Structures are given as C-alpha cells and as structure tokens.
Amino acid sequence: MFPEVKGINEECGLFAIWGHSEAAQLTYYGLHSLQHRGQEGAGIVTSDGEELHVHKNTGLLTEAFQAGDLDRLPGRQALGHVRYATAGNGGYENVQPLHFKSEDGSLAMAHNGNLVNYQELKSELERSGSIFQTTTDTEILAHLMKRHRSDELRNQLKGALPQLIGAYSFAVMTEEELIVSLDPHGLRPLSLGQLGDAYVVASETCAFDLIGAEYVRDVEPGEMIVFNCDGMFSERFTEARERALCSMEYVYLARPDSNLEQINVHTARKQLGKQLAREADVDADVVTGVPDSSISAAIGFAEQTNIPYELGLIKNRYVGRTFIQPSQALREQGVKMKLSAVRGVVEGKRVVMVDDSIVRGTTSQRIVKLLKDAGAKEVHVRISAPPIIRPCFYGIDTSTTDELIAANYTIEEMREKMGADSLRFLSIDGLKTGIGRDASQPNCGQCLGCYTGEYPTAIPNGEKELVGLGKR
Template identity: 85%
Template sequence: MFGEIKGINEECGLFAIWGHPEAAQLTYYGLHSLQHRGQEGAGIVTSENEKLHIHKGTGLLTEAFQSGDLEQLPGNQALGHVRYATAGGGGYDNVQPLHFKSEDGSMAMAHNGNLVNYQMLKGDLERTGSIFQTTTDTEVLAHLLKRETSKQLRKQLHGALPKLIGAYAFAVMTEDELIVALDPHGLRPLSLGLLGGAYVIASETCAFDIIGAEHVREVEPGELLIFNENGMYSERFMEAEDRALCSMEYIYLARPDSNLDEINVHTARKQLGKQLAKEAKVEADVVTGVPDSSISAAIGYAEQAQLPYELGLIKNRYVGRTFIQPSQALREQGVKMKLSAVRGVVEGKRVVMVDDSIVRGTTSKRLVRLLKEAGAAEVHVLISSPPIIRPCFYGIDTSSTDELIAANYSTEEMREMMGADSLSFLSLDGLKEGIGRDSSTPNCGQCLGCFTDQYPTAIPNEHKDLVVTGRE
C-alpha cells in the first residue's frame, strides 16, 4: 500500500442534516467535501416513518455509493460519515454510522476522534456481559448508553459521555431525534449550520459551502445539541475545559477553504509560512510547496521573504490511494507516482521547499532527491510546524515515538539524512502566533501534545507506547 506519502493520516468526517426533504442527497454532497478526512469507508443513515435506513461501504464515497443507492434512503433526517481507521482498524463492520437495534428501537452512531480509555472501558463492559460487534472505539458509547437506567437518549448521554476520555465529536440518531456532542476540550472541530429551515452539522465548514448552507457557529466543548420535532435546543453534559483544538487541523488536516473557530485555514497556514520566513532566513532563488497542504504556507513564506513562488512540485491527480509496485527495487520510486519536480522551475536554482510537517522523514528525503535530480543547485527544507516528537492519541495516525524522526535525531542529523542543504522548523511560539487563536490561555486554545508531550487529557499508561508522566 502506498497510502498517504506524508505519514499523517486524516481524521474522520461527520455530516448530519435535520429537516430537509433531500436529506440523503445533501448528506452525500456534504460527505464529498469531507472526503479528505477519510477514504476507507463511507455511510449514510436516514430516518422515515419511525424506521432507520442505512447504506454504507468501504473505499471512497463514490465507491461506497452506486447509482440508485441514495433513492433507498428516504426521510428528512440523515447522518453521514467518512472514515479513516484509527482505533479498531478497517473493514466493513467498522464503517460508520454504526447501526444498533434493541427492544427500545434503533440507533445510529458516528464519531470523529479517538477515545484513549477505550480498552479499559471495553474490558469493563465485556466482563459485565457486553458483546462487541465491531473493533472500533465508537461502539463503546452504545454499550454505555444501554447501561443507563433512563429511556431518554439525552439523559443516557449525560450519564455515558463523562466516562469517556479523549477526543470525540459524536452524532447519535434515533427514529425521531438527532443529538450531537463535542468533548469538553473541543479537540475536534464541529460546526452548526442552517439551510433554510433545516439544521446542518459538519466537521468542517467547507461542507456547508457545497450545499449552500449558512455557518451559524461552532459546537461548544461539553455541549449537546438536540434536534427533534420541537426544533433545536442546547444543553451541557459537562462543563467546558480550556479549549484544545488540534493544531494539526490548521497545519495539515482541514481543507483550506474551511473556517475553524472563525479562523480561515488557508489564512492560518499562510501566516505560519510568514512566521517561518521571519525565523528561518535562507539565501534562495525560488520557493515551492509540497502539494497540497503546504501550498498556503509556501505562499506566505515567499511573500514575507520577497522571493518568487513557483510550482516546483506537481501532484499527479490520477493516482489512486494504492498501487502494486512491480518489484522491491522500485519501491523507492513510489513518490514519483504522486509527485514530480518541474525541471524548468528548479534547474540551477537554490530552492526553498516548504512542507507542513515531518513524521518519519522518508518523504522529505525522496522529495529532496527529486528536486536535485531535476537540477536544483540547493534544496532548503523549511517546515511550517515544530518538530513532531510524540504520537497523537486523539485520532491522528502518527507513528510511535520510535518511528518519529524528530524524537530520535537532532535537526542537523535529520538534514544529513535527507540530503538537504538546510533544515529549519517553525518554533512553538511561531505556531501559536501564526494560527492566532486565544492568547489568554497557555496553549492559545490548541492541543500541542505531539510537539510538547503535554496533553490536555490524561493518557493511560498502557495506551500505545508512551507513558505521560506528571499527569493525573
């Protein structure tokens, strides 16, 4: 599998609509705009006449849904999901929304994020009789809800959600109600919109744009939004903690046309590039960015450094997510399937290559080689984020600490390994200032755990490979 060349895989994407006669069709379009957040599976569930209708499949949205599938999803309410496998791995059973049936009725559930106490909760539930049908952490919430004595979903959520630790944007739909919830730290993005008289929920505001919906506000940390025949109302299931929206959403994950907490992603990335130019001054002739997520930062760097920005690297739009490599000897050529250097731009030039992050370092090494093979006289690698020194536990598939190059080597050692003429990272203060979030809080309202080893929630010692010390 070739997969994502960066070594950072995306989040999942949520989309829901309440009160529109074309709910399934609009959800399909909304999910299409969120496809970058998950390419391993997609699903939609609708509600009509006290019955839930569901269709889901593996692969891209266009692979999971064929002609005629949407016509089998009637109703004015819909919940959709595109998935990248975090906890539990891939496979059809783990594609969301998950659908559950009981004597009390049916329920569908979708989730963006990762529960760091999933294994502990699952073990406790299994020891007391629960039988899990999937291997995804999302299912834990369904079992916790059934343990609650109340028959009302909102009251069940009030009892179950405080037991969860980690990042979660949940959407739960029954035959007559939709409820969404965001974790108390607001680690994942989630927004509320309006389309005429219909309410819309999406992981990113770009999904509102594609269907013509108006962005109303962000869902607040610790908030429940409840949609039913009486309209929408809000209540808290937990008090909000200091906001800790994932920094990688701004750096890499979100689409540049989305707004996160009223900050445009393209603008934030461009500012990160400008901050980088202030901190890392390089004698160069041309600036290029690694497509696609680094383009905005590269433009910002070029503007601040007063250097020309050029398309020195081109992305092949027609390469699938996977391909079969004909031999082991050709594996190192894999990056050329997705990216190629423009000789006419870089030949004989001192090139600044701006990228948004480095995980294992293998991609950067290959890109430096590509540029030099195309005749670049020098290649200076500049990264618009700080070094990633710890894994993410909240739903982004970064490597274990042993595989993170910045956790094991100095900047100079990394530069030598990549074959670059220089290597610089944006400082932590530069990251905070560039994104420009709430400066009244110590981390400016962002989760910086992968850069600092300081996480907003407790991390169980047995979770993955990292013991976080000094936290309760």
C-alpha cells in the first residue's frame, strides 16, 4: 500500500471591483466562479468612501453568506476572497480579506500564494514589537507596510513588497483606494477587466465571464495597479524577473474556461493529452478521464489516438467535502461514493485512464480497482504531466519529498502497487510543448519546481521547514 498523505489542494482566489453601484453583489458572483480555488472560507469587504464594511465566515461561499448579508455591504468598491489554507490554520480569524484598523483609517487585504520567507519575517517583526492576530502569512504585509514612514498607501506597498519572497498576488483596499500587485516572477495568475466604467481584477478570467466584464490584460510581474477617484494607473514596485507562471495552473488548478496569459486552459489540457498520446500510445478500446480536471486531457488523448472517448468514470457531485473515514474499508467506500465506474462502458474493454497527476498514489490505486471491479480487461494509466518529485513552496498543498510517491518509487514500482497494466507520464518537454508557453518568447516562462526541483526563488527555510508550512 502507498502511504496515506495529503494530495493536491487548490489555491486561493481573489476578486476586486472599483466603481460599480452593485460592487458587493458582483463580487459575490465573481467569487462563485472562483470557488474551486478555495472552500474553507469566504469574505467580502466594501468601501462607501468613508468606511469599510466587512462580512466573512468559514465554509463555502453559500455557507459564509446568507440572505441579507450582501445588503449590509454598501459602497462602489469591493474586495473578495475564497480561501484554501496554504499557510495558516482554518478558523474565522484567518478568513480573508483581513481587516485592520488604526488611527490612520482602515485597511483590508487579500492574498493568493505563499511567502517562503514568512517565518523569517515574522520572527524579525515579533522581536521588534509586532503582535500577530492571525496565523496566516498574509498578515506579514500589513506589519511591513505599517513600518514604512509614508502616509501614502502606494509608498507603503513599494517599501514592503520587495521584502517578500515567494508567490503572491495581493489586493489592498482602504476607504479611498485599491491597489493590486503581482510578485516579480508572476507565479500566480491575476487579470484586469472592465465592466462599463468599473474596473475588475480576478485570479481567473472565468470570473469576468460570469458578470459580463471584458478582459483587458494580465497584471504584469512586479506591477502595482492603483484605483482611486482619479481613475486607474500603473507603476512598478520592482523590476520583473524571469517569468515563472505555475505550470499546475494549466494542468490542474484553473477552471477550463479561464484564460491564463491568453492561453485557454481547456485548450492547453487538450494539447497536453495529445502530446501524452504521442509519447505514450497504447493499444486500447476506450479512453476515459478522471473527473473533472482530466477530462480535457483525456479528450485530447482520444483525438490523437483515434481511440473512442467515453465517460467511464462518473463523479457524484453531492458527496460532502468532509466525509468521515475512520477505517480502511470506509475510506475505500468513500472513493466509491465520489466516483463510479460505468460498467456498460468499461466491461471487457482495454481502458486508458487519463489523470493529471499522482501525488500519493492512493486515489489512482482505488480508481484502477474501481475500473477492474467493473469488468475492465486492462487499465492503462496515463498522466498528462511529469511525475511530481518535489514539494511546492508557493501555495499548492503538496507534501514533503518523503511523502511524494514519484520521489520514492520507480514508475514500474508505482504501476505494480496501483495494479495498473501500464503507467506513463508526460515528459517535461512535452509539458512545455502542450501548454505552449515557449520560454524564448517574452513573458512566457513557467515554474516547473515540483517536477524538477529547480525553483525560481530562493527557499530560505529549505524543505525541512515545509513540514509545518501547509496548515500552520
């Protein structure tokens, strides 16, 4: 058996709007589009020009907001966030946007990403007198800003942001101003849109589609965009460095209908599937994808090989997020509750099961068993990305190297343990080709750290520190 460890969990998602009479309602809809990026908490802060109004709670968006809550969020400016706890525990105090009050006024901030020098900065700040109210790395920015002597928000940010190392897209809002920023490597996606005279910013463009906003452009690495009563303008807080947009955004994290740097996610995943078929073809009768993120790659694999694509696996969308699994037998039953194999499709067939990643191996093992229990003659596992051999330090909850299956087993050993008839992964070059982010073109590099162990930033605390980083 594979060891039981955590798998991949989503990022956080942020959404902001400046200058619209229905700011809170539109932010709610925008966050609904980003719900896949975080299910542990949701919040919205609005500004009426004189005061910030806050509502946030734990759980899904529909759990955090009840009837009438949006009516108590007046103003034409809003900042919203859905959270997955990549740094900091769950709990109300860590739900974003974080809200701070001082004699100078109020401040709200939201963050997607992970700061790898969080512990170092926190220790330094505490030694000089700071008292932290949360256990999330997002709060670091507020303390660094407060130590800057300028009264202007943009100058405080320009003094604080260069001290951060890691992945971050930040949105900071006061009663009179909103500023969004992206880390110098552009590790996280962040896009700018427009809805009439209002400006909109979101982690993914799918949020624009829901509210009818028009995509304008992506926020650039090292850029700050300022929104206030004078309009919108851009300035840099640091020079951009080698671009390193997270590859997992294309492979797994982002919604298929989003465009990241003008590359459609569904199209990229189809191309990954086609490239996988070129590298790892197999004689089979049917291709199926593991719902939901692998469907596009499975379709691409089927198109390239001319093997029919079928819905061999069905996802039950009404299973609770926290199904209790106190025993091995019930854990396996839990997989059956979430996924069902379609006997009429797979029985007696040689099946290609396409998935986007293997982190621990337990889920793949159980899906192979599901298919074989449903009568599949053979199950050939094809992964539309390279093996994950190193942890992510930038906001994806992959575990330490010791717990990553591909870092500790050969592909043949993994195949044998999961009971598959064959197992193949996409190559690094195949990943680059499939996504289409040719690093020779401007602004097109991508982070491959979890596949190669080569990270775009320094990792101050090293991998040892990651043991406590996932959900502090």
